[in-house]
Amino acid sequence: MQRTTWLWLLVGLVGYCLVPWYMTEGGFWRFGWLSGIAADADTGAGIWLAFLHGRLYLGAPLPVLAGVAAALLLLADPLRRARAIVALSAAGLGLVMLQGFAVGMNGPRFLTGLFGALGGAEGQAGFGAGATLTLFSLLFMLTTSLSAAGRSTGDAFVTGLIGLIVALVALFVFFPVSTVLVNAFRAPQGGLSLGHFLSEFFSADLWGLSCLTFTDQCGPAINSVLLATMTGATTTLLGLAFALIFTRTNFRAKKLLRLLTVIPIITPPFVIGLALILLFGRTGTVTAIVSYLFDVPKTRWIYGFGGVYLAQVLSFTPIAFLVLIGVVEGISPSMEEASQTLDADAWQTFRRVSFPLMRPGLANAFLLGFIESLADFGNPLVLGGGNYNVLSTEIYFSIVGTIADPSRTAVLSIALLSLTLGAFLLQRRWVGKKSYATVTGKADSGRHAALSRGVKIAAYATALPWAAFTAVVYSMIAFGSVVKLWGYDNTFTLAHYIRAFGIKHTAHGWRFKGVAWDSYFTTLQIATIAAPLTALVGLGTAYLLVRQRFWGKEAFEFSTMLSFAIPGTVIGVSYILAFNFPPIELTGTSIILIIVFVFRNMPVGVRGGIAAMSQLDKSLDEASITLGANSFTTVRRVIRPLMGPAILAALTYSFVRAITSVSAVIFLVSAKHNMATSFIVGRVENGEFGIAIAYSAVLIFTMLAAIVLLQLLVGKRTLRRTDRVAGAP
């Protein structure tokens, strides 16, 4: 423990004395700051800024670091030493964060007198490398000493991991969301006001019901709720039909059905909207045929509720399918057999036994569809068409529109957040646990009851046309990208691909001439960095939740899951509101994109990790620990090798999500760091569908390739193990 503390103390000293405290203009890795480290007000290290430059408020780390060194050298009793370091580093952390938030860009924001006197009048920039190193050092000295001071069984690695994840979640989930809250309460004349918030929140503008009487448009909140209810109900119904066919009939093309569950994961969210436009838009194929055959005028009906609804049902049915397969399979066949031995026929068995057992699962699927629909941004953006707005798009337009109105943005965000959170809490309390327990039931031999004729016909009649429709929609993506101008000039062309991804040979070698390359490479790069970090944070959290006991664990678990229910749009807005100013100024960097992916996709890693780790006997860890390994070695040598599939799933999922997600990203991209999805949305807004679809197709293939590659990598590993099994004497 002493060695670890010394190490972190050293890191802190380097961060405080040798590395620029603030974000540097020229970028950290050029090392231009080296020359000005002692005195320059922009690139100086903390200690020199504090004591040579009169910014006394940066002085706190000096006594803290010195105090820790003294404690390490002078205190012999390990318990007293640990307690002293805990107190010192906690105070240091608090003081550094306090000054960061107190002294803004233009001087002190609160405690004005105090920080003015300490030299804070001129204001300061955001935390940079030096501040970050110092903060990490203080944090890990705190956790390391906590592990030595308390009566807990966790060692320094465990407490460090807890400290790190708690700090990160607080900083990148709670802090931004609470910034949104604060902004929502901010009155136009300054100050915080509940009255202002309430009047904004409950305005007819938001919750208007005129569409119910067909007089006018409803408010976006009502639009969102109606849409989400319809989408949730329809996807549940379709999902159930698919699940029944999949598990209870001997339908031939089950593999194809399985495929249906994978496709949407690798489909960027607006792609289905685009395909629908190609089919049903004013120049769409179906529109043209219908108008030719029946001589009806071409309309723009697809732009509005109908289109968005259709697109969402297409997008989210697979989620319901996935949930309901588990539910339908989880019903113990013996119950159905019991019913049949009591002389109930197939329909009675379904209605009186199977269906009631499925009810919690159905509610679960409905709520998931409801949440997904509320959070969906891509489809309403492409198909909303200006006069049909839901909350997520309204939020976007309130911030990128001509008059940016942060207070309205915040109020809209809170409306959306309270809807998704409400549904999420309902799902957790009401059905979440129940449906989980049925899936993990004991293996049960016996056969599922066959469907009665009526149910079977209904299932086929619902599911098969829909499957065909899905196939058509997806094939549109392939066609749309190789046609000159859809509906007007249907000649075959590769021009869209060439414009987007052209490569040219010049005197200086190969040049990436296509307009899409920049955002494509940025996307790959950021997804590649974000994926392992997401897996790390997600599985690390899962490890803590499954394997460690610590104070406040329930709240910790709940808060990591909570971020699942925060819509991407809200996250995007909250990041803009929170990280546009010191002390944490990240907008416009690629770091903020990486961070947003990590914390948005983390809950899936957590869930996968929990499921995988619960299957590993806890005594494996304990055996390793009693054999003298610390928890880090245990994780590295025992847990990680046994978690291969979960790690792969987390990696794949977060990589793919980083490529396809648009809602949070669209707020955070910059000219320098543009992402594929926001590039495509830009093309769509300009009406350049060809190039948008071509790009989407390339993305889909990129993701397929990535998935296959990752599968192969892990596949090899398992092979090697079987080799050894075969070779044993």
Next chain:
Amino acid sequence: MNESTRGSVVFREVVKKYGQVTALKCLNLSIEPGRLVTLLGPSGCGKTTTLRLIAGLEAATSGAILIGGEDVTHLSATYRKVSMVFQSYALFPHMSVLENVAYGLTVKNMPRREAHEKAEAGLELVGLKGFGARLPSELSGGQQQRVAVARAIVLEPEVLLLDEPLSNLDAKLRRHVREEIRQIQQDLGLTAVYVTHDQEEAMAVSDRIIVMKNAEIAQEGSPRDLYERPGSAFIADFIGDANLVDCEVLAAGEGESEIALAGARLTLPTGAPGTGAAKLVLRPHQIRLSREKIAGGFEGVVSYGAYLGNQTQYTIDSALGELFVVTGETGQPIATGSNVWIGFEPGEARLVSA
């Protein structure tokens, strides 16, 4: 640490609570080096908790734990010189047998070659030479058990902990493996703490048995002590079978007491816990059955008899209540419903408090 305390384990007023549940009330115990001590008791009495406290896998709510004379209350499991054999063996499924056994050595940065040599020696000690390249899943239950033991002892721990090590083995194998464990423990002079709920197993392997009940120690002592001088009805019943017969102590003297038993007065050459209601402990084989009248005996009726080859077991309804009796006489079984006389040697009977 000096040699005389190496391997000793001491608990001073250790309390362990899991939230509202008290798993250990206030445990004081002291285990001498080189002994095999068994924690015995019914399920849920706190045996595993005690073992995990020694290993450092749980932190004591209060109190102090000493290993080898050093206070390790706040020392994490990683740094305690204690190895544990788990009920489920907990072999690492992705490592070969040899890698499993060498694991503890390699995490301590011992060079790979040396670690593997030591691991080979460990495997040889448990009779698994040549099995090093296999995966745990390719071994039988008994072999996996021995790998777990080898993995624990190659670290030369001060204390070896075993949590119900035989519970996953079938009955025939159990006797064999427990003898092996005892042999290795004695050969290496290890201190071992052995958890079981099976009293026969405890009697067979232990130098000393600590019987636990309801999160406390009920009684401790050598197997013979516990059997011959049970301190309570619970112990008498738990260690070997016993008939507990209600009686009243009229006078309790030094090494002699006078009791009233089913209307008769008897003098026993044994101490009593005090005067008043008590229980007389009669082991099934200490009771004599006879078709003829026994002087000072009691009358009864055979309500059930079972012939087991080497012995015969009877259930007798008598003035002393229902008695369970075992006799080695298998030649002429007594028919169910027969009247019999029951007698016992006053010198063999024990008195415990009711």
